[in-house]
Amino acid sequence: MKRIITTTVLNQSGVLNRVTGLLMKRQFNIESITVGHTETPGMSKITFVVHVEDSSKVEQLVKQLSKQIDVIKVNDITDKAMVMRELALVKVVTPPQMRQEVRSIVEPFRAQVIDMSKNVTTYQVTGDPEKIEAFIDLVRPYGIKEISRTGVTAFTRETQRADTVPDLILQ
Helix, strand or coil, rough: EEEEEEEEEECCCHHHHHHHHHHHCCCEEEEEEEECCCCCCEEEEEEEECCCCCCCHHHCCCCCCCCCCCCCEEEECCCCCCEEEEEEEEEEEEEEHHHHHHHHHHHHCCCEEEEECCCCEEEEEEEEEHHHHHHHHHHHHHHEEEEECCEEEEEECCCCCCCCCCCHHCC
């Protein structure tokens, strides 16, 4: 079972190594990892997707990560309402006679053309990992020259009671 863990850390040298080292020692396979600055100066957020066989191991992982010196906050957000995105750059073989056909296939994905040469088009596609996989599966028969994926980044959705929503939104 895949689990999505977010970790807020102090942006210090070696913190990523310590966090991933803890995962390695516990034999968790990291399927995806992203790191970036947060809204708070000096803080970063690490989002990783791990494959876990036993849910008790996830609880143990969260507790052990929380004990790390530079770790401020750890959350397993897998079962929560969340916003999750990934970005992929995909180079697809598109000779001139095939471009219109490929364009009609990628259009529903809202993929953007970010580079084009005589026989290759590079698309940028964003969305949840399943959307990215579906895009790749559909363009694979045309020939994929290269793929680069960012990994998942995610956070929980805000919950707000209807009576606290500002009047402007309700109108």
